[in-house]
Amino acid sequence: MAVGGTRTGEDDVNEATESSTRERLTKEYATDEIVVEWEPRLCFHSQNCIRSLPQVFDESRRPWVKVDAASADEVEAAVALCPSGALRTRRIGVSVARRQQTPEVRASPNGPLLVSGGVRILDAEGKVLYEGEKAALCRCGDSANKPFCDGTHKTNGFRG
Ligand code: SF4
Ligand code: FES
Numbered sequence: 001m002a003v004g005g006t007r008t009g010e011d012d013v014n015e016a017t018e019s020s021t022r023e024r025l026t027k028e029y030a031t032d033e034i035v036v037e038w039e040p041r042l043c044f045h046s047q048n049c050i051r052s053l054p055q056v057f058d059e060s061r062r063p064w065v066k067v068d069a070a071s072a073d074e075v076e077a078a079v080a081l082c083p084s085g086a087l088r089t090r091r092i093g094v095s096v097a098r099r100q101q102t103p104e105v106r107a108s109p110n111g112p113l114l115v116s117g118g119v120r121i122l123d124a125e126g127k128v129l130y131e132g133e134k135a136a137l138c139r140c141g142d143s144a145n146k147p148f149c150d151g152t153h154k155t156n157g158f159r160g
């Protein structure tokens with residue numbers, strides 16, 4: 001199964017700490033050094049995390065994140081490669097000053113618009129759908145999870 005999408009099965013729910021509303025479900029996987037947060041609705045299955053640190057991120061395993069299988073630094077570096085903001089980390093007992101980043105929107109080849117540097121996304125009525133550091137926004141028009149990319153561009157022949 002691809003990372004994300006229907007990943008709300010009992011295994012995950014039982015083995016991770018689940019917080020927030022159903023709309024903005026976030027799962028947490030922790031050691032005493034680091035917490036990895038995963039927000040499934042933002043994930044578009046780029047697999048950057050899996051390629052970067054397969055012993056930690058393995059979609060065939062439950063839980064799919066085994067945060068103690070690498071050092072906290074390695075986990076942090078792999079999570080930084082997540083283009084959608086679905087994965088995030090917090091270090092335990094370390095307060096990190098937020099680095100000011102220039103907001104950027106980048107078109108990925110044949111894929112979503114990758115937003116970084118902080119974004120607030122609102123619906124047509126002005127309701128905040130999401131606020132965070134990164135997001136991947138559909139530009140093929142076929143995502144079932146608009147405005148977020150859900151990976152459909154990989155199978156619908158989108159070029160752009
Ligand atoms: S890197 Fe991010 S978007 Fe890609 S599969 Fe992992 S969690 Fe999903
Ligand atoms: S760009 Fe990814 S689903 Fe549309």
